[in-house]
Amino acid sequence: MNAYDVIIAGLGTVGSATAMELARRGHSVIGLDAFRPPHNRGSHHGQSRSIRRAYLEGTGYVPMALRAWELWRRLERDTGTSLLVSTGNLTIGLPDGPALKGFLGSARTGNIPHHALTAAEVRKRWPQLAPSDALAAGLEVEAGLLFPELSITTLLNESERAGAVLRFDERVEHWSKHGDRIRVHTTRETLEGGSLLLAAGARNKSLLGILGDRLSPKRVPVHWVAPPSEKAFELGNFPVNFWQLPAFEIESxxxxxxxxxxxxxxxxxxxxxxxHNNLSDCDPEAPVRFVTPEEVADIRSFLGNFIPTLANCTIDSDVCLYTQTPDGEFLLGALPGYDNVFTAALAGHGFKFAPVLGEVLADLIAGTEPAFDVSRFSPARTV
Ligand SMILES: Cc1cc2nc3c(=O)[nH]c(=O)nc-3n(C[C@H](O)[C@H](O)[C@H](O)COP(=O)(O)OP(=O)(O)OC[C@H]3O[C@@H](n4cnc5c(N)ncnc54)[C@H](O)[C@@H]3O)c2cc1C
Incomplete structure (x- = not known):
C-alpha cells in the first residue's frame, strides 16, 4: 500500500491550492480527482471569478482577502502567468442594506481604496447600468477578476513541480481510520496517509459522513449574454456588479x-x-443541466430593469454548483472527532481565497497555528 503524508480528495480550487502549498513545504502529497481539472462538473468553471477585498460578507474575511490578493500576485510572478485583472467592483443595494453596510465596513477596516456613489453617479459613469434612485453603490477600485481554469492549471502545474503526485479520473469512494493513519479507497486502489483533506466541492456531501448533512449542493444557472456592442461591457469599461435588491425592486x-x-x-x-441566492438544491452527482425558459425569463426581467441594453440579447445558459452551508460561512478545518481529517466547503464565494486557504489548510494539517483566526469556520461550530 502506498503511503503519503497527506492525501487530497479533489484537485479543484481548494485541493490544487493546498497540494501546491504542502508540496512546496516538503510534505509528500498525493492528490486524486474524479475528473481532470479544470472541468465543468464542479464549481470552478466559467472563465471568470470575482476577486474583491472589501468583503461585504463580513470584516472577518478581510485579512484573508488581503493575503489572497498578495498570493495570487505572487503566483503570477512565480509562473509568468496573468491570473488577476482589475476592472473595479460595484456593490449595489439599499444605502442601509446589509450588502452596502458590509462593503463599507470592510473597505474602511482594510483601508481598501473605494468610493461611495449615488445611483445617479453610477448611471452617469456606467450608462450600461440603471440602478433606481432608491439604491446606492460602493466601488472597490482595484477589484477585478480571476481566470479560474488557468488558475487551477497553474496551481496543479506548480504542485507537480514541487513534487506532489497528482492522479486524475480516479475517484475517492470512501475512507477509514486505522490507528492514527487514514486509508483512502479509490476506484483503483487503497492508499494510506497521515492526513486526509476532503476537497471534493459539492461532492464532499457524501464523503463527510454525518457532517455532510450540513452541506446543501445548489444548482446555479449561469447565463451568457451576447452584448450588442462588446466595447461597453469589456474588462476595464465594465465593473463587476453585484446587486442586492429589495422586494420592491424585484420579485424574490x-x-x-x-x-x-x-x-x-x-x-x-x-x-x-x-x-447568487434563491437557488435550488441538487444532487451533485447528477445536477439538472437543463436551464428552464422561466429561469431565462427571470434573468431577462433583471436585465430589463437594471442593465437594459442586454434585455433582448441572445442568452446561452450553463450550470455550476455551490456547496452551501447553513449560515453561508465557509466550513474549514478538522472534522469533529478527528485530528487528521480536514475539509473545506466554500459556500459559493471561495474561489478568490484559494491560495490563502491552501496556506491555512497546510498549517492546520501540519498542526501549526494559521496566521488567521479561522475558528468561526470550524466544522464543529453549531449553526
Ligand atoms: C457560477 C459560480 C460563480 C462563482 N463566482 C465566484 C466568484 O465570483 N468569486 C469567488 O470567489 N467564488 C465564486 N464562486 C465560488 C467558487 O467558485 C467555489 O467556492 C470554489 O470553486 C469551490 O472550490 P472547491 O475546491 O470546493 O470545489 P471544486 O473547484 O469544484 O473542486 C472539487 C473537485 O473535487 C473533485 N471530486 C469530486 N468528488 C470527488 C471524489 N469522490 N474523488 C475525487 N475527486 C472528487 C471534482 O472533480 C472537483 O475537481 C462561484 C461559483 C459558481 C458555481
Missing amino acids: NTQYAELYSLPVIGSGGCVKVAA
Missing part, C-alpha cells in the same frame, strides 16, 4: 434578491449573469 422568495454580472473577456465574449 427572500428579503433580498442577489444577482451579478461580470464583464466580457476576450473578443466575441459574453457578459456573464447569474443569481
Whole structure:
C-alpha cells in the first residue's frame, strides 16, 4: 500500500491550492480527482471569478482577502502567468442594506481604496447600468477578476513541480481510520496517509459522513449574454456588479434578491449573469443541466430593469454548483472527532481565497497555528 503524508480528495480550487502549498513545504502529497481539472462538473468553471477585498460578507474575511490578493500576485510572478485583472467592483443595494453596510465596513477596516456613489453617479459613469434612485453603490477600485481554469492549471502545474503526485479520473469512494493513519479507497486502489483533506466541492456531501448533512449542493444557472456592442461591457469599461435588491425592486422568495454580472473577456465574449441566492438544491452527482425558459425569463426581467441594453440579447445558459452551508460561512478545518481529517466547503464565494486557504489548510494539517483566526469556520461550530 502506498503511503503519503497527506492525501487530497479533489484537485479543484481548494485541493490544487493546498497540494501546491504542502508540496512546496516538503510534505509528500498525493492528490486524486474524479475528473481532470479544470472541468465543468464542479464549481470552478466559467472563465471568470470575482476577486474583491472589501468583503461585504463580513470584516472577518478581510485579512484573508488581503493575503489572497498578495498570493495570487505572487503566483503570477512565480509562473509568468496573468491570473488577476482589475476592472473595479460595484456593490449595489439599499444605502442601509446589509450588502452596502458590509462593503463599507470592510473597505474602511482594510483601508481598501473605494468610493461611495449615488445611483445617479453610477448611471452617469456606467450608462450600461440603471440602478433606481432608491439604491446606492460602493466601488472597490482595484477589484477585478480571476481566470479560474488557468488558475487551477497553474496551481496543479506548480504542485507537480514541487513534487506532489497528482492522479486524475480516479475517484475517492470512501475512507477509514486505522490507528492514527487514514486509508483512502479509490476506484483503483487503497492508499494510506497521515492526513486526509476532503476537497471534493459539492461532492464532499457524501464523503463527510454525518457532517455532510450540513452541506446543501445548489444548482446555479449561469447565463451568457451576447452584448450588442462588446466595447461597453469589456474588462476595464465594465465593473463587476453585484446587486442586492429589495422586494420592491424585484420579485424574490427572500428579503433580498442577489444577482451579478461580470464583464466580457476576450473578443466575441459574453457578459456573464447569474443569481447568487434563491437557488435550488441538487444532487451533485447528477445536477439538472437543463436551464428552464422561466429561469431565462427571470434573468431577462433583471436585465430589463437594471442593465437594459442586454434585455433582448441572445442568452446561452450553463450550470455550476455551490456547496452551501447553513449560515453561508465557509466550513474549514478538522472534522469533529478527528485530528487528521480536514475539509473545506466554500459556500459559493471561495474561489478568490484559494491560495490563502491552501496556506491555512497546510498549517492546520501540519498542526501549526494559521496566521488567521479561522475558528468561526470550524466544522464543529453549531449553526
Ligand atoms: C457560477 C459560480 C460563480 C462563482 N463566482 C465566484 C466568484 O465570483 N468569486 C469567488 O470567489 N467564488 C465564486 N464562486 C465560488 C467558487 O467558485 C467555489 O467556492 C470554489 O470553486 C469551490 O472550490 P472547491 O475546491 O470546493 O470545489 P471544486 O473547484 O469544484 O473542486 C472539487 C473537485 O473535487 C473533485 N471530486 C469530486 N468528488 C470527488 C471524489 N469522490 N474523488 C475525487 N475527486 C472528487 C471534482 O472533480 C472537483 O475537481 C462561484 C461559483 C459558481 C458555481
